[in-house]
Amino acid sequence: MPPMSEHEAPNRPRSKTDLFLSFTWLALQGFGGVLAVVQRVLVEEKRWMTREQFVEDWAVAQIMPGPNVVNLSLMIGGRYFGLAGALAGVAGMLAAPLVVALLLAIAFGGVSDAAWAQGALRGMGAVSAGLIAAVGLKLIGALKTNPMGMPVCIGLAVLSFVGVGVMRWPLAWVLLGTGLLGCGWAYVQLARQVTAKEQA
Amino acid sequence: MNPVLTLTAADWLGMFQHFASLSLLAVGGAITTAPDMHRYLVDETRWLSDSQFTSSIALAQAAPGPNILFVALMGWNVGLNAAASLGGGWHSAALGAWGVLVAMLGIMLPSSILTYTATRWAHQHRERLAIRAFKSGMAPIVIALLLATAWLLTVSHNQPARDWPIYALTLLTTLIVWRTKVHMLWLIGIGALLGALGWV
Numbered sequence: 001m002p003p004m005s006e007h008e009a010p011n012r013p014r015s016k017t018d019l020f021l022s023f024t025w026l027a028l029q030g031f032g033g034v035l036a037v038v039q040r041v042l043v044e045e046k047r048w049m050t051r052e053q054f055v056e057d058w059a060v061a062q063i064m065p066g067p068n069v070v071n072l073s074l075m076i077g078g079r080y081f082g083l084a085g086a087l088a089g090v091a092g093m094l095a096a097p098l099v100v101a102l103l104l105a106i107a108f109g110g111v112s113d114a115a116w117a118q119g120a121l122r123g124m125g126a127v128s129a130g131l132i133a134a135v136g137l138k139l140i141g142a143l144k145t146n147p148m149g150m151p152v153c154i155g156l157a158v159l160s161f162v163g164v165g166v167m168r169w170p171l172a173w174v175l176l177g178t179g180l181l182g183c184g185w186a187y188v189q190l191a192r193q194v195t196a197k198e199q200a
Numbered sequence: 201m202n203p204v205l206t207l208t209a210a211d212w213l214g215m216f217q218h219f220a221s222l223s224l225l226a227v228g229g230a231i232t233t234a235p236d237m238h239r240y241l242v243d244e245t246r247w248l249s250d251s252q253f254t255s256s257i258a259l260a261q262a263a264p265g266p267n268i269l270f271v272a273l274m275g276w277n278v279g280l281n282a283a284a285s286l287g288g289g290w291h292s293a294a295l296g297a298w299g300v301l302v303a304m305l306g307i308m309l310p311s312s313i314l315t316y317t318a319t320r321w322a323h324q325h326r327e328r329l330a331i332r333a334f335k336s337g338m339a340p341i342v343i344a345l346l347l348a349t350a351w352l353l354t355v356s357h358n359q360p361a362r363d364w365p366i367y368a369l370t371l372l373t374t375l376i377v378w379r380t381k382v383h384m385l386w387l388i389g390i391g392a393l394l395g396a397l398g399w400v
Contacts, residue, residue: 027265031388059338065224066311067268075319097265116396123395126366129353130373136346157344165348182337
């Protein structure tokens with residue numbers, strides 16, 4: 001009985017080098033956060049994961065402590081090539097951008113106070129907010145196959161959004177509250193599916 | 201003025217421990233622990249000047265790659281300050297690199313080990329009802345968190361009369377990325393340009 005989330009992705013990384021280079025390339029495109037690029041490259045271009053798999057992995061990467069995209073690259077690398085793959089993924093995500101950041105620090109250490117530099121950061125910030133919002137909107141489609149059903153999913157999403165975005169409650173509390181509700185209800189629904197299958 | 205430091209092995213160990221202790225607390229991104237880093241590095245030990253601290257965060261945001269690299273830049277600057285007492289020169293590069301290593305290992309090792317082991321275990325038991333319920337139950341919540349992040353970034357600009365171009369830029373980016381395949385680097389570049397010219 002394969003779970004419905006295991007619709008396999010059409011492709012996979014060919015080697016650890018492929019993994020390292022792919023992650024390097026997408027990290028170097030990721031200004032103001034890498035998530036939007038990760039989603040586009042891994043799901044839409046390379047097709048290493050389905051949209052559903054991406055949502056599931058992203059959920060885990062975000063819940064675990066540590067930088068989210070680093071967690072994500074650990075998980076993806078580890079799945080294909082074990083510990084060596086995890087290290088290749090993280091190294092790809094960090095090595096080249098680290099060099100770029102250090103070069104910027106050496107060249108522009110004092111420039112960051114200048115008005116044009118502040119303005120550029122402001123403009124890039126506005127764009128990266130839009131990138132994150134677009135990823136969120138694209139991923140909503142992945143909820144269609146969720147065992148909780150679309151109405152419950154939307155209810156949970158609205159609750160979480162209001163808690164974090166409007167009420168400004170601490171993230172940990174919102175995750176604990178809506179998370180327990182969501183996981184509990186998903187468990188009940190999945191258990192029902194299993195019983196229904198066994199009776200059929 | 202940047203501090204001129206003489207750091208002992210115990211000091212470096214202290215910095216490693218501080219970052220390592222924050223690593224497991226960084227749920228929802230390492231940037232949430234930045235206030236505690238400021239308390240330690242600027243207020244208590246005085247290893248970094250205020251402007252070095254702020255520019256580390258600003259530069260990491262402007263550079264491509266995961267935002268966690270702001271920790272690397274803080275380590276780099278602590279190394280530079282420590283090298284200043286030795287006359288700078290090649291000491292700067294060596295101690296700067298050493299600072300990057302100490303800071304990044306500290307912030308990444310504990311959370312990465314935890315994430316790697318936990319997700320390996322979860323992947324081996326992915327057919328279990330509880331694991332499937334966790335992934336399904338969290339999916340709508342993490343999607344809502346993405347939208348909330350974008351929302352919070354946008355409303356942090358809170359003067360509509362002045363900030364409406366920022367709102368418009370974010371909204372436009374969201375629609376373009378959601379509905380088209382336009383390369384994200386173009387959008388980031390346009391955002392930076394509009395900002396540098398003072399139009400947003």
